[in-house]
Amino acid sequence: MTPAAPDMTILAVLAPFAAAAIAPFAVRILKHNAAWPLAIVPFLIFVHFAGYLAGVSAGETYTIARDWVPQYNVSLSFFIDGLSTLFALLISGIGTFIILYAGGYLKGHPQQGRFFSFLFLFMGAMLGLVTADNLITLFIFWELTSITSFLLIGFDHLRAASRRAALQALLVTGGGGLALLAGFLLIIHATGQTEMSAVLTSGDTLRNSALYLPIFLLVLGGAFTKSAQFPFHFWLPNAMEAPTPVSAFLHSATMVKAGVYLLMRVHPVLGGTELWTTVLPVFGGITLLVGTILAVRQTDLKLMLAYTTVASLGLLVMLTGTSSDRALEGAVLYLFAHSLFKGALFMVAGTIDHEAGTRDVTKLGGLRKAMPITFAAAALAGLSMAGLPPFIGFIAKEVLYYGTWGLPQGALALTIVAVIGNALMLVIAAGVAVKPFFGPETHTPKHAHEGPVLLWAGPVALSLAGLAAALMANTTGALFIGPMLSSLKGVQTTVELVLIPPYISAPLILSIITVALGVVLFLQLDRLRGLIATILATIGWGPDRGFDQVVAAIVRVSAALTRVLQGGKMQTYMMLTFAMTGAALLLPQVLTGSFPAVPAWPEFRFYEWAVILIAVMGLVAVLLAKTRLTAIISLGIQGFAVATLFMLFGAPDLSFTQFMIETLSVVVLALVMTRLNLSPRDHRPLGSKIVTGVIAASVGAGFALTLMAITQQPFDARLSEFFAEFSRPIAHGRNIVNVIIVDYRGFDTLGEIAVVVLTGLAVLGLIRVKTKSDKAEPAQKTTRAAKAAQKTVEAR
Amino acid sequence: MRTVIFRAFAPFITALMVLFSFFVLLRGHNEPGGGFIGGLIAASALAIYGISAGVAPARRALKVHPMSIAGFGLLLAAVSGLLSLFKAQAYMTSQWAAVHVFGVQVDLSTPMFFDIGVYLVVVGAIGSIALALEERESD
Numbered sequence: 061m062t063p064a065a066p067d068m069t070i071l072a073v074l075a076p077f078a079a080a081a082i083a084p085f086a087v088r089i090l091k092h093n094a095a096w097p098l099a100i101v102p103f104l105i106f107v108h109f110a111g112y113l114a115g116v117s118a119g120e121t122y123t124i125a126r127d128w129v130p131q132y133n134v135s136l137s138f139f140i141d142g143l144s145t146l147f148a149l150l151i152s153g154i155g156t157f158i159i160l161y162a163g164g165y166l167k168g169h170p171q172q173g174r175f176f177s178f179l180f181l182f183m184g185a186m187l188g189l190v191t192a193d194n195l196i197t198l199f200i201f202w203e204l205t206s207i208t209s210f211l212l213i214g215f216d217h218l219r220a221a222s223r224r225a226a227l228q229a230l231l232v233t234g235g236g237g238l239a240l241l242a243g244f245l246l247i248i249h250a251t252g253q254t255e256m257s258a259v260l261t262s263g264d265t266l267r268n269s270a271l272y273l274p275i276f277l278l279v280l281g282g283a284f285t286k287s288a289q290f291p292f293h294f295w296l297p298n299a300m301e302a303p304t305p306v307s308a309f310l311h312s313a314t315m316v317k318a319g320v321y322l323l324m325r326v327h328p329v330l331g332g333t334e335l336w337t338t339v340l341p342v343f344g345g346i347t348l349l350v351g352t353i354l355a356v357r358q359t360d361l362k363l364m365l366a367y368t369t370v371a372s373l374g375l376l377v378m379l380t381g382t383s384s385d386r387a388l389e390g391a392v393l394y395l396f397a398h399s400l401f402k403g404a405l406f407m408v409a410g411t412i413d414h415e416a417g418t419r420d421v422t423k424l425g426g427l428r429k430a431m432p433i434t435f436a437a438a439a440l441a442g443l444s445m446a447g448l449p450p451f452i453g454f455i456a457k458e459v460l461y462y463g464t465w466g467l468p469q470g471a472l473a474l475t476i477v478a479v480i481g482n483a484l485m486l487v488i489a490a491g492v493a494v495k496p497f498f499g500p501e502t503h504t505p506k507h508a509h510e511g512p513v514l515l516w517a518g519p520v521a522l523s524l525a526g527l528a529a530a531l532m533a534n535t536t537g538a539l540f541i542g543p544m545l546s547s548l549k550g551v552q553t554t555v556e557l558v559l560i561p562p563y564i565s566a567p568l569i570l571s572i573i574t575v576a577l578g579v580v581l582f583l584q585l586d587r588l589r590g591l592i593a594t595i596l597a598t599i600g601w602g603p604d605r606g607f608d609q610v611v612a613a614i615v616r617v618s619a620a621l622t623r624v625l626q627g628g629k630m631q632t633y634m635m636l637t638f639a640m641t642g643a644a645l646l647l648p649q650v651l652t653g654s655f656p657a658v659p660a661w662p663e664f665r666f667y668e669w670a671v672i673l674i675a676v677m678g679l680v681a682v683l684l685a686k687t688r689l690t691a692i693i694s695l696g697i698q699g700f701a702v703a704t705l706f707m708l709f710g711a712p713d714l715s716f717t718q719f720m721i722e723t724l725s726v727v728v729l730a731l732v733m734t735r736l737n738l739s740p741r742d743h744r745p746l747g748s749k750i751v752t753g754v755i756a757a758s759v760g761a762g763f764a765l766t767l768m769a770i771t772q773q774p775f776d777a778r779l780s781e782f783f784a785e786f787s788r789p790i791a792h793g794r795n796i797v798n799v800i801i802v803d804y805r806g807f808d809t810l811g812e813i814a815v816v817v818l819t820g821l822a823v824l825g826l827i828r829v830k831t832k833s834d835k836a837e838p839a840q841k842t843t844r845a846a847k848a849a850q851k852t853v854e855a856r
Numbered sequence: 857m858r859t860v861i862f863r864a865f866a867p868f869i870t871a872l873m874v875l876f877s878f879f880v881l882l883r884g885h886n887e888p889g890g891g892f893i894g895g896l897i898a899a900s901a902l903a904i905y906g907i908s909a910g911v912a913p914a915r916r917a918l919k920v921h922p923m924s925i926a927g928f929g930l931l932l933a934a935v936s937g938l939l940s941l942f943k944a945q946a947y948m949t950s951q952w953a954a955v956h957v958f959g960v961q962v963d964l965s966t967p968m969f970f971d972i973g974v975y976l977v978v979v980g981a982i983g984s985i986a987l988a989l990e991e992r993e994s995d
Contacts, residue, residue: 798884799967820985
């Protein structure tokens, strides 16, 4: 039994949404300094979740639930364990500095308030995502992160590139989210549980379920799109169109890690199978290599970092996919380390851009003297990213090498991939953290100088945290890594971390190889760039262009479909409508073979036969009619005969209405015909007539068969008896039909007559649409109208 | 279509039909009839008058645009349901009152006003469509 979490947790998760509502007003009053009070919100959330650390590291989990849509088992429920606690701490902790940073970065921006709002919404969505227990709630927060990131990436909405990137991120991650929803529904179906905490206890049920493969693929679809795994990696670098605070947040703590979070979350129930340990490492490994290789090619600081994020996510997926204890530990450690150094480095990149006016690494140099604090932070974070001691990145790298090296299968392949990836990561780290600050001072668009405290507080804090986490490796292991690993493995685990490896081991040697390889590659960076550019140019086509082509194809197909379905030709509309109606009525009966029995032929009186004969004659006359007017009138004859039948069988109201409707439709049809200047005869070719005839016959047959089927059901007389009994005493009326219309179901009738009024207005509008030829000769028209008026006067 | 005979008789037919439509409307609560059928009859009357005498005279005879009649009908129908609110009953709960005029008891009820609303909506909407369609013929 899991103890209930305090109510405060719900408040903590929902607090960012409240802050989002306040932010614009705060900015209006305090300008960019609003960042200080606003940052208190994520800080308090951080403090709240830090309160869980003691319990969580002792192996406790907490749940809290509020009814949301109880009819569908959807509740606003939250589940706190090691995994969600660490994520919540990263989101709120880094979020605090991101808010501060955004205050400095967008200082004076006219939309700064709105930006804060979006940022808080994003934060709230992420917090909800990592703490949600109910699967549907989790999905809603999941999609909310897609929507809020759409707003953030497209923040600079006047630029086409921003809009494209935002749309791309939304389509890719939102589409993956739908796959995830399907996966969740299958999980609910397979386990009968709607809460993640309950699902986690039914691992064997799920793994042995026949639905395992679809569940696995659908969940993977969600996780891979969100965490930009190959071949969905293209949206993430494009998301760099967003302002830098967003990039820093997105990459360090939030959305892109959501996919990894999900994989780690479902690992106890979906992981460990052969499918899991093959698919994930393969795709993760490819993503790692693709990400680092593409990163090396870039010269834009943000893009370099963005591609390494893709690579890091690949590494995390790869490690999670191995399902081995040590590799999972490496994954958790690396995730923790990555959040700290990536957040810091992104903010550094933004600060350089903000203060020097360019992010192009080839145009930057010698900033060390102008921006000493930023440089210090960049150096610390860069060393952690490069995996050098004494930083948390180093410990992570050691542990993950332990993990890959010790694997039962594929150890060598995965280790080689990891070594190459890490070496290239070192190259990028050097490119971002060293290159802009050393060497000769270059001429930058702006005169570079140190930014305000708002801009350097975040990088300094995060990079120092990376150092402190390594120096106090034991505490880090016990408080953060151990509980999280327990969640991943589904059993309580303790982790002991050491900063200095006690003896020379394989991982240490691998580390040394990595560093050596990295340094060599860095020295040959320009040549490496050229080589990669050449290779990419020969490949040419990538998923990013593929995305554009898919989107363009969708637009083309829908345009073509619209041209066919809504070409503006009334005949097409009517044909489609009636063909669909006929198919809908006939197909179920044909497919199930459940035709109604042919009813016994009733005894008719002679005058009833006469009326039926008139109806049939009317129909034959319609078919044989030489002119349209004759056909319309013949149709009226048939209708009148049916109305007479209603009268004979005791439905005077119905027959009354039918008479009036038939009269009016003959009048209106005749008027329409003369108005449209149709030729008196139908000149269509025979083929077209046959098609129309078949459709008409199928609709007729469909209705007839359906009505026969319905009348053969036993008649439920409850309603008729009720109305017959109560019409007089309750509604003071003997005519049941009218009583129903104006009294029992008066509200329906009100709606119906409103529709009649609207239809009338619409028809009037249609009639008054002037065609081009009408507009061309208005003068003539008025004279004609005048003449007509004169004529009527004379006629009187 | 405007033969002399038709032109001569149309006004009388129209008047009779309109009268008949009132009759059908008001008897609707106990006998076959009601607002919808009555409205259709009146709309037919309007169409016949328009065909025989021309649309302009038909519009002049109506004084207001038929669509305004429909709008008024909709308003009347909606408002008739409001009366029940004064008695703290749900919207559209029917209310009945008996009034004695010259010794004859006349039942007044909200369903009746509602039905009159339906009648006006049908006359107005169908009539305006018919008149608008006829209009082109005359110019």
